Amino acid sequence: MVAKLQTSKYDVQVDGQGCKACGYCLEVCPKNVFDQADYFNAKGYRPVRVKAAGDCIGCRRCFFACPDFAIDVNKKPAEEDCREKNI
Template sequence: MVAKLQPSKYDVQVDGQGCKACGYCIEVCPKDVFSQADYFNTKGYRPVQVKAADKCIGCRRCFFACPDFAIDVDKKPAEEDCREKNI
C-alpha cells in the first residue's frame, strides 16, 4: 500500500506591535496569505495580519523579507505525529 503524502501545514504569526506596515510580506507572498489590518498598533501603523494561514506553503519569503523580524512561520506537526504523541 502506498501512503499518500499530506501537504504540510504552517502556523504563520505576525507581531502586530512590531510590524511597521511596510508591506514587503504582502508583495513577496506567492499565496496571498497576508493583508493590511483594519486597526492601528500602538506606534500608529496599520500592521499586516494573516488572512489565510491555510494557504501558506512554508516558503518563508515573508520571514526573510520582513525588516522588523515581526513574522514567524513554523511547520505544524503532521496529524499522524499528533496522534502518536497525544498532542
C-alpha cells in the first residue's frame, strides 16, 4: 500500500519598510523564524527579517502580534511525498 504524506510549508514575509522594530514577533515566535536586520529602513528602524522561513509552523502568532501589519504568513500548496508502507 502506498501512503501519501502531506507536508505543508509556509511563506513568511516581512515588509521591511513598514516594520518599526518593536520585536513582538521575535518574542512570540516559537521557532525563532525572525531576527534583526543589519540595515536601517527609510524610517530609521532596524526591521525584523525572516532568517528561517523553513522552520515556520504557520501558527501566525507573529501576524497577530505585529501592530504595524508588516508580517504576512501564507500557506504554500502542500507537496505530496509518496512512500511505501507495509500495513
